[in-house]
Amino acid sequence: MSSTLSQRAAKALQQRREDGLYRHLQSFDLKQSQLSKLPSQDSFVNFSGNDYLGMAQDQELKMAWQQGIDRYGAGSTASPLVTGHSSAHQLLEEKLCDWQGYERAVLFSSGFAANQAVIFSFMRKNDRLLQDKLNHASLIEAGMMCEATMQRYQHASPDSLSKFLDKGDVNAASLVVTDGVFSMDGNVAPLSDIQLGATIMEPC
Numbered sequence: 001m002s003s004t005l006s007q008r009a010a011k012a013l014q015q016r017r018e019d020g021l022y023r024h025l026q027s028f029d030l031k032q033s034q035l036s037k038l039p040s041q042d043s044f045v046n047f048s049g050n051d052y053l054g055m056a057q058d059q060e061l062k063m064a065w066q067q068g069i070d071r072y073g074a075g076s077t078a079s080p081l082v083t084g085h086s087s088a089h090q091l092l093e094e095k096l097c098d099w100q101g102y103e104r105a106v107l108f109s110s111g112f113a114a115n116q117a118v119i120f121s122f123m124r125k126n127d128r129l130l131q132d133k134l135n136h137a138s139l140i141e142a143g144m145m146c147e148a149t150m151q152r153y154q155h156a157s158p159d160s161l162s163k164f165l166d167k168g169d170v171n172a173a174s175l176v177v178t179d180g181v182f183s184m185d186g187n188v189a190p191l192s193d194i195q196l197g198a199t200i201m202e203p204c
């Protein structure tokens with residue numbers, strides 16, 4: 001790294017410290033979804049994790065992971081379009097399609113990657129991307145980086161969305177994107193009202 005970049009990093013870190021925003025990593029060897037005991041022996045209930053359904057410690061699931069690693073190894077060894085699409089991926093895709101009633105599914109290793117892929121794949125210059133103001137960072141970040149013009153309507157407000165839909169270039173290809181359940185507040189998007197204002201994207 002050049003000295004200019006090192007100096008920039010050092011300056012940014014110093015600024016974070018001065019603003020009281022410098023963050024430290026803490027390591028936990030504890031089971032996330034359970035009542036956790038920290039080294040100080042104080043008890044905490046963990047409301048900060050993403051293991052909402054407690055699946056990380058589910059016995060059946062843990063065994064399935066172990067069996068899967070024995071059978072397939074610890075990685076797919078390639079991207080899907082080369083040689084990384086195993087019979088297990090194929091089976092999962094078919095089960096998801098069966099369950100959700102779609103012809104095809106695309107698997108991603110994280111929600112973050114899936115959200116970014118949808119926005120980058122569909123949006124082009126002069127398109128309109130309308131997002132709920134409180135959408136997950138993966139969506140907002142993709143919106144800022146893609147070629148389309150992004151506008152953010154008021155949180156969970158179909159009225160605010162319609163105002164955006166009615167102004168500007170109404171003939172531009174438009175994509176409305178909302179979280180289903182907002183992960184920070186736990187509230188649910190008014191999907192049926194949003195659907196009235198915009199046409200739901202049909203599967204290809």
Ligand SMILES: Cc1ncc(COP(=O)(O)O)c(C=O)c1O
Nearest residue numbers: 050110111112113136138179183
């Ligand atoms: C609404 C929402 N979208 C996307 C993500 C990102 O998913 P992942 O952690 O699988 O990358 C999260 C993660 O908490 C989320 O809550």
